[in-house]
Amino acid sequence: YPPDKIRNFSIIAHVDHGKSTLADRLLEVTGTIKKGLGQPQYLDKLQVERERGITVKAQTASMFYRHEPTNSNYLLNLIDTPGHVDFSYEVSRSLAACQGALLVVDAAQGVQAQTVANFYLAFESGLSIIPVINKIDQPTADPERVKAQLKSLFDLDPSGALLTSAKTGLGLENVLPAVVERLPGPSGKPDHPLRMLLLDSYYDEYKGVICHVAVVDGRLRKGEKIESSATGMSYEILDAGVMNPELKSTGVLYTGQVGYVVSGMRSTKEARIGDTLFHVKSTVEPLPGFKPAKHMVFSGLYPADGSDFDSLNHAIEKLTCNDASVCVSKETSTALGMGFRCGFLGLLHMDVFHQRLEQEYGANVISTVPTVPYIFEYSDGSKVELSNPATLASNPGKRVTACWEPTVIATIIIPSEYVGPVITLCSERRGEQIDYSFIDSQRVLMKYKLPLREIIVDFYNELKSITSGYATFDYEDSDYQKADLVKLDILLNGQPVDAMATIVHDLKAQRIGRELVAKLKKFIDRQMFEITIQAAVGSKIIARETLSAMRKNVLAKCYGGDITRKKKLLEKQKEGKKRMKRVGSVDIPQEAFNELMKVS
Numbered sequence: 001y002p003p004d005k006i007r008n009f010s011i012i013a014h015v016d017h018g019k020s021t022l023a024d025r026l027l028e029v030t031g032t033i034k035k036g037l038g039q040p041q042y043l044d045k046l047q048v049e050r051e052r053g054i055t056v057k058a059q060t061a062s063m064f065y066r067h068e069p070t071n072s073n074y075l076l077n078l079i080d081t082p083g084h085v086d087f088s089y090e091v092s093r094s095l096a097a098c099q100g101a102l103l104v105v106d107a108a109q110g111v112q113a114q115t116v117a118n119f120y121l122a123f124e125s126g127l128s129i130i131p132v133i134n135k136i137d138q139p140t141a142d143p144e145r146v147k148a149q150l151k152s153l154f155d156l157d158p159s160g161a162l163l164t165s166a167k168t169g170l171g172l173e174n175v176l177p178a179v180v181e182r183l184p185g186p187s188g189k190p191d192h193p194l195r196m197l198l199l200d201s202y203y204d205e206y207k208g209v210i211c212h213v214a215v216v217d218g219r220l221r222k223g224e225k226i227e228s229s230a231t232g233m234s235y236e237i238l239d240a241g242v243m244n245p246e247l248k249s250t251g252v253l254y255t256g257q258v259g260y261v262v263s264g265m266r267s268t269k270e271a272r273i274g275d276t277l278f279h280v281k282s283t284v285e286p287l288p289g290f291k292p293a294k295h296m297v298f299s300g301l302y303p304a305d306g307s308d309f310d311s312l313n314h315a316i317e318k319l320t321c322n323d324a325s326v327c328v329s330k331e332t333s334t335a336l337g338m339g340f341r342c343g344f345l346g347l348l349h350m351d352v353f354h355q356r357l358e359q360e361y362g363a364n365v366i367s368t369v370p371t372v373p374y375i376f377e378y379s380d381g382s383k384v385e386l387s388n389p390a391t392l393a394s395n396p397g398k399r400v401t402a403c404w405e406p407t408v409i410a411t412i413i414i415p416s417e418y419v420g421p422v423i424t425l426c427s428e429r430r431g432e433q434i435d436y437s438f439i440d441s442q443r444v445l446m447k448y449k450l451p452l453r454e455i456i457v458d459f460y461n462e463l464k465s466i467t468s469g470y471a472t473f474d475y476e477d478s479d480y481q482k483a484d485l486v487k488l489d490i491l492l493n494g495q496p497v498d499a500m501a502t503i504v505h506d507l508k509a510q511r512i513g514r515e516l517v518a519k520l521k522k523f524i525d526r527q528m529f530e531i532t533i534q535a536a537v538g539s540k541i542i543a544r545e546t547l548s549a550m551r552k553n554v555l556a557k558c559y560g561g562d563i564t565r566k567k568k569l570l571e572k573q574k575e576g577k578k579r580m581k582r583v584g585s586v587d588i589p590q591e592a593f594n595e596l597m598k599v600s
């Protein structure tokens with residue numbers, strides 16, 4: 001397939017507008033997968049993806065398509081992208097390998113926050129965009145209104161919009177002809193030396209590291225030697241081919257193709273996303289690559305009681321092979337022992353990582369209160385990026401002289417009757433309005449600059465609940481801004497628990513402290529002795545609760561009773577203990593850590 005017979009395109013949309021379903025239908029009509037085969041949403045391969053109905057990893061599928069009007073065959077590479085804001089990094093990566101995109105919009109819901117964000121990602125990457133108004137089978141579908149929004153927001157020609165139902169199949173016959181006729185082919189040079197972009201990598205038990213690549217110039221054959229411009233290491237191509245969507249070896253990849261290579265890399269750490277690979281001894285200009293993933297949320301991961309450090313270490317190593325966007329370093333907590341500090345792209349990413357550790361690797365983990373990366377400046381002039389509040393210097397010779405927190409620019413789309421409550425919420429979260437406009441007669445788009453800390457936790461839930469579920473929300477990271485921040489310590493029986501320390505805004509410390517101790521009181525089980533729970537800023541106690549001692553031993557009632565009942569009770573206790581960590585003499589359940597992060 002020469003470049004003019006190749007189309008690399010992506011499907012972008014707000015979550016739930018139907019891009020995975022549409023992708024499946026396209027794979028079906030091209031005979032790439034059999035109709036009705038197996039599970040719905042073929043491209044969502046991970047268990048978490050199926051369970052949560054979200055796409056986490058971008059997936060690629062090649063399709064062979066016969067374009068009847070011109071009587072010619074095309075190779076179409078479809079790159080499915082994740083819709084959630086945490087994974088926008090995956091989206092921009094996928095787009096780098098594409099020349100065009102299908103922008104899917106739900107005909108009833110219209111343009112939403114992620115539609116806006118994804119449109120701009122694609123537009124700024126210079127892609128040609130075909131709007132697809134999907135779900136036209138719904139009784140509340142209003143394609144004309146969506147067309148007007150596309151025109152007013154993005155200046156897209158409404159007459160070019162395709163109307164589809166990925167569910168009933170209506171209008172689907174127009175999609176692939178439009179891809180072929182309206183999107184350009186890749187513009188690389190077949191007769192130039194090889195340059196290929198490393199898009200993604202994962203680890204396969206049998207084949208080792210598998211790299212997804214886009215061949216920009218030249219071509220690549222099995223047996224050839226390639227070099228990485230990022231690491232200078234060289235490799236022999238052991239296998240190359242296309243994702244169809246299962247790996248299908250072709251032994252060769254031509255200009256403009258998207259496919260995979262196996263090259264004997266030992267670990268995905270050698271496969272730098274955005275790297276340029278070329279033939280050994282040839283001299284080429286590296287491709288622009290991508291800006292590195294930014295870690296927005298950090299949290300500690302510790303083995304829960306009854307599971308050991310080594311198996312958690314092993315599980316994390318394995319999983320990071322598959323998700324290179326997580327950064328990991330070892331850390332030690334006085335309260336929790338040896339564990340890991342991990343950086344994530346967002347809270348959902350963190351949850352997904354946690355869930356995959358448990359589901360795919362059987363790990364039993366306690367995760368500590370997440371934090372965003374702050375910057376602190378000390379009296380000696382040094383500056384640190386703080387990813388663990390516990391490590392904020394408490395050395396009296398080293399005072400904090402200034403601090404900065406990361407901010408985001410949030411896009412919120414709501415029906416106009418909810419403007420009041422949303423403005424109130426955003427100002428409670430220390431937001432600053434930077435844009436306010438109508439996208440049609442009933443909907444408002446607002447942009448706010450907000451501290452990241454204020455939105456990673458529960459902001460979206462709150463926003464949904466005050467707008468009866470109508471608000472949609474997306475954000476991109478922005479700069480650091482100066483803020484009055486303090487470290488809030490939690491003390492159990494007078495002892496500070498390092499794993500529970502958080503950084504909060506000075507003005508909110510009192511209220512947050514009170515709420516935290518009240519929550520902890522609810523979530524920590526009563527023990528045989530009294531427990532005091534306190535919140536402190538520096539040496540000042542700002543809140544206090546007491547959890548009274550348990551009166552009866554669970555076994556007391558069984559005194560002299562039969563042994564099986566006793567065993568059952570003990571087993572039940574043990575089960576309840578699964579996700580616990582003993583700190584000093586107090587058992588702390590995972591829920592307590594989860595609740596801590598919901599206070600802001």
Ligand code: GDP
Nearest residue numbers: 013015016017018019020021134135165166167
């Ligand atoms: P994604 O998040 O954009 O990948 O969306 P999905 O493809 O997972 O679809 C979200 C939901 O919308 C699923 O329950 C689909 O069955 C449903 N859906 C997708 N396309 C259509 C359509 O054309 N009509 C209707 N009525 N439902 C659809």
Ligand code: MG
Nearest residue numbers: 019020054055
């Ligand atoms: Mg999906």
